[in-house]
Structures are given as structure tokens and as C-alpha cells.
Amino acid sequence: MRTARAFGSRARFLLDLGRAQAETTAMATGFLTIDLDALARNWTVLDKASGGGVESGAVVKANGYGLGASAVARRLARAGARRFFVAAAEEGAAVRRALGPGPEIGVFGGHMAGDADKLRAHGLVPMLNSIEQLTRHFEALPGHPFGVQIDSGMNRLGLEPAEWAAVREIAISAAPRLVMSHLACADDPDHPINASQLRCFREMTDGCGIPRSLSATGGILLGADYHFEVTRPGIGVYGGRPFEGAEPVVTLDLPVIQVREVMPGEAVGYGVTWKAEHPTRVATVAAGYADGIFRYFAHQGRMMHHGTPCPILGRVSMDLITVDVTHLPEDPVSLQLLGESQTVDDVADAARTIGYEILTSLGARYGRRYLGGGA
Ligand SMILES: *Cc1c(COP(=O)(O)O)cnc(C)c1O
16 A cells, blocks of 8 residues: 555656656756746736726746746736836846737836847836936937836935936926836835835825836735835735735645665764754755755755655755655655745745745756646
8 A cells, every 4th residue: 555655656746757857958856836827816816906997017027036937927918917027128028028019018127238229129118217327218219118216215226306306307208107116114014114105205206197106015015005006016926925815826846866764873964963863764855055945944944745844954955955754654755845835935934034035046957837827
């Protein structure tokens, strides 16, 4: 019985891995399953939360938060998104290739030197961040659509209030597609800077007659005052905090290469930082820090086997992780890092970082499989 079950799950895993490998040129150290239907449902919930008459965009920068910008953008376009945002013109070109003509693609980084050809060829809309960028844009691409980003207190990107006051009239007369700003602490509803940034944004833009946008995922959840005409959800669409109701989008399964028995007094891994006190079964898993599993994660990190936690033992190596599987009824064929029973935010907490960093660090060696959406 036990053997038959073990064989069954091994065969299933190898079949999945084989499929994932066939779909990618990368050497699969495991595979990522990306549920595009869950992603689309997350977007739809945030779209509804943005309120009637408000247009929800979708942020697909950094290769769609590591999940594949083309597949993500196509699925969200099918769900109804008409306005996409990326960080740089190069990313915008890839999203345009995936979406074809029609949807608007905004570039947060604005119009950098050397971008003009790309912006024109792919019909991208730079969010101009400085007087220098405004000048560059009007000189290089007169009549080409643009947006403006203004700084309401984060001091990262955008025109300062005094700069905006100086150019506001001329910029508005050229009919920008969007006037936007970004919140520094929207994931903390009680932070006083939220209200202060809202006030500042209103003072700079009230009566401008141009569509306005202030909110990413966190801002949408702060309430209607923050929504204006366009919202820009990112992390919540991908299943992360602060959108607590988000459905998980990513599953990451990692193959076990071998399992061994370690006797009391024996150590495991680099630096011999973990020593067995009892006989312990140790599974060695084919993924490591080169695949975006941070070394710090080993301190409190664990992998899952059908919902049962299996603690990491010793250090994370470049391509390998050692895991305690003594308590499992059988030696596992694979262990799961991300899925229903351990979310992106759970892993982020254990690694002392944020879900955004876990997602955007997902390794290039994983096989990738997309569910839903026919991407
Ligand atoms: C990344 C980003 C977003 C999306 O933020 P999330 O917190 O992921 O929803 C929106 N606007 C700007 C300017 C950004 O840089």
C-alpha cells in the first residue's frame, strides 16, 4: 500500500515536472504554478472596491511581480483592465507585444534619455517626473500622450509642489492622460501621513479637470476619498498583503533529491550549524538561494507536505535546502514552499521581508505552468 501510494505521488510529481520542463528551456529545479484565474478574481475584487465610475488599472512592473508580465497582462485584459503600468519603457514594450494595440500602458519612470523611440514605437505613456522630463518629452515627442507624477510627501518620484505650480498650467493645457502621486504608508491605515498626502494631492490637483490617481492596493483599501478616477493595484492582484482577502496565486513545489537518516551528534549543512539530538530523516530539496529562497529564511522557515510543516535544518545553500521530514508517514517526493498552506506573506515574514520581494525573487530556473486563461 505504502509503496503504491508513494509511487503514485512520485509519478504524478515527475509528470508535472516533465511538463513544466517541456514548456521551458530553463533547467527546472522545481515548478511554479501560477493560477491566472485566481489573479483575475483578485483584480476584480479590487476593481469593485475601487468603486463605481473609478477605473482600475493593473501594475505589471518587474515582469508582473515575477510571475510573467505577458501572461498576467493578457489575463487581466480579459478580466477588463484597460490601463497597465510598468516601471520602465523596456518593460512597457514587452507588455505592448503581449497585449497588442488598445490598452494604455503607463511608465512610472517617465521619459528617460534615449526612450523616445521606444515610447513612440510601442505607444507608451510616460509619467513625467521632473521639469527635465517634461522638457525632454515635449521636445522629442510633441503631441505624444503623457501623464504627470507629482510628489505629495514620499520624496521619491515626481514634481515637487513648487515645480508643479510653475508648470501646471502649461502641462494641463497639453491634456495629460493622468495626474498621479504615490502613498508612502498606505499599508498602515492609521499612519497620519496618509491624510497629509491626500490633502497635499488635493491642493495640487483640485479643479485640474484631468483624471487623477493616488492609490495602489493599500490606498484602495483606505476608502473612497483615496480613489479619484483611476486606481493602480499591484500586490493585491498577485495575492499579497495588505489585501487580506486575496486568493493565493502562486504554488511552488520543489523536488526532493534524496532522503537520509542522520544520527544524534551528526550535523547538517554548511557551517555545521544544526546537530541532530535524535535520529532524524533529512530530505535534500533541489532549490536554494540562487532560486530566491533567502538564507535568512532558514531561521524560522519551513516547507509543507500536504499541509504538514517540515522545518528547514541548517543553512540554505545555493541550490539545495535540507528539511526535517522525520514526522512524515513516508519519504516525500516533493515539498511545497508556496501554496494554500503557506502564503507568500508567511514566507516573507519568516524571511523578514515583504511579499513583493519574495515574488520578484522567484528563480529563473523553475519550470512555470499557467492555469486558466489559456496564456
Ligand atoms: C508598484 C507601484 C504601484 C503598485 O503598488 P502595490 O502596493 O503593489 O499595489 C502603484 N503605483 C506606483 C507608483 C508603484 O510604484
